[in-house]
Amino acid sequence: MNSNDPWRRLAEAARRAPDSRDVTAPHGFAARVAARALAADRRPPSFLAHFSLRASLRALGAAAALAVIAAGAGYPAALRLLSEAPAPELSLAGGIPAPANSPAAAAAPAQAPAGAESPAADAAPGEDPVTDLVNIVS
Amino acid sequence: MPDDQPFDLVGCLDRVRLDDQAAARELVAHLYPLVIRIVRAHLPRRVPEEDLAQEVFMKMFSRLDQYRGAVPFPHWVSRIAVTTCIDQLRAQRRRPELRHADLSENEAEALDRVTADEGAAPNDAMAARELVERLLGQLKPADRLVTQLLDLDGKSIAEISGLTGWNQTLIKVRAHRARRKLQVLFSKLKQQEGS
Known part of the structure; x- marks a missing residue:
């Protein structure tokens, strides 16, 4: 702060002003605050808060149960979808397509004739573990 | 409490944690000068200083479990007082x-x-x-x-x-x-x- 700064001069003068205000706690202040603070700690949760908490917990439980049921019911269908999904086309790095006689090329649905059954449906038992699993589940 | 004895802050805090109301009173009385100086220095307009000091102490008690002793307890309380005053000043918005x-x-x-x-x-x-x-x-x-x-x-x-x-x-x-x-x-x- 430079010496010609009006703020510096004003602040210096203000610092000389005596502050005669009492800094001890007013009568009863400490007792009132202590009682309120400790009462707030001990206060049981309000009915509304208690009710909300219970309702939330029940809703959470119901949501979890529904999620488990939905997962169980949808599991075979999901597996079936997975087994029917086209296998990713295998190719060498750089985008060179797989040879036409490779298993990946043979399984590619783009090359399958329209209306043809999926390759998984044609697979003999023991050849495709996913198909076997679908057959067992369904 | 006699004035010539140093204030046992650690012991007092331990008793406050056990819900000792007398200890809580002693703690407020001990820290009041520190808090009121900060409140007076940063008092927003139209806010009675006692109300703001009370708010500071209520926050102090409600957060006592969070005090880990990383800074001296009066510093910790000062920070609560400072942030409480700043929040009040911000709430007033327009100067x-x-x-x-x-x-x-x-x-x-x-x-x-x-x-x-x-x-x-x-x-x-x-x-x-x-x-x-x-x-x-x-x-x-x-x-x-x-x-x-x-x-x-x-x-x-x-x-x-x-x-x-x-x-x-x-x-x-x-x-x-x-x-x-x-x-x-x-x-x-x-x-x-x-x-």
Whole structure:
């Protein structure tokens, strides 16, 4: 702060002003605050808060149960979808397509004739573990 | 509690944690001077100092479980007091613009003396104090706090950092910004006086 700064001069003068205000706690202040603070700690949760908490917990439980049921019911269908999904086309790095006689090329649905059954449906038992699993589940 | 015995803060805190109301009273009485000085220094307009001090203590008790002893307990309470005051100041949002016509005769005289070319200190310390309060009221809450602690309470940057929890660079930036704003305010008031 430079010496010609009006703020510096004003602040210096203000610092000389005596502050005669009492800094001890007013009568009863400490007792009132202590009682309120400790009462707030001990206060049981309000009915509304208690009710909300219970309702939330029940809703959470119901949501979890529904999620488990939905997962169980949808599991075979999901597996079936997975087994029917086209296998990713295998190719060498750089985008060179797989040879036409490779298993990946043979399984590619783009090359399958329209209306043809999926390759998984044609697979003999023991050849495709996913198909076997679908057959067992369904 | 006799005055000549040092206050057993650690023991008192232990008893407060066990819901000892007498210990809580002693703790409030012990920390009241510290809290009320901070509250008075940063008191927002129209907020009674006792209400704000009570709010600080209520926060202190409700967060007592979070105190891990990383800083001295009075510093921890100071931070609560500082943030409570800043929150209150922020809640007020708009600060009415300070005009030369609002100054009392003594405040106007103090302003004249400090802004005169030869630059003399005001004779009336109380008027200077009131003018300082008015000027500080024009600053942003955090800038006001830094200026108050630095220029009026004579604290060092490191001490302010300890009290507020802000890093030292931030404190310097705020102090610089506050002084620039104060310079603008002085010029504005001087212009209004002339017109």
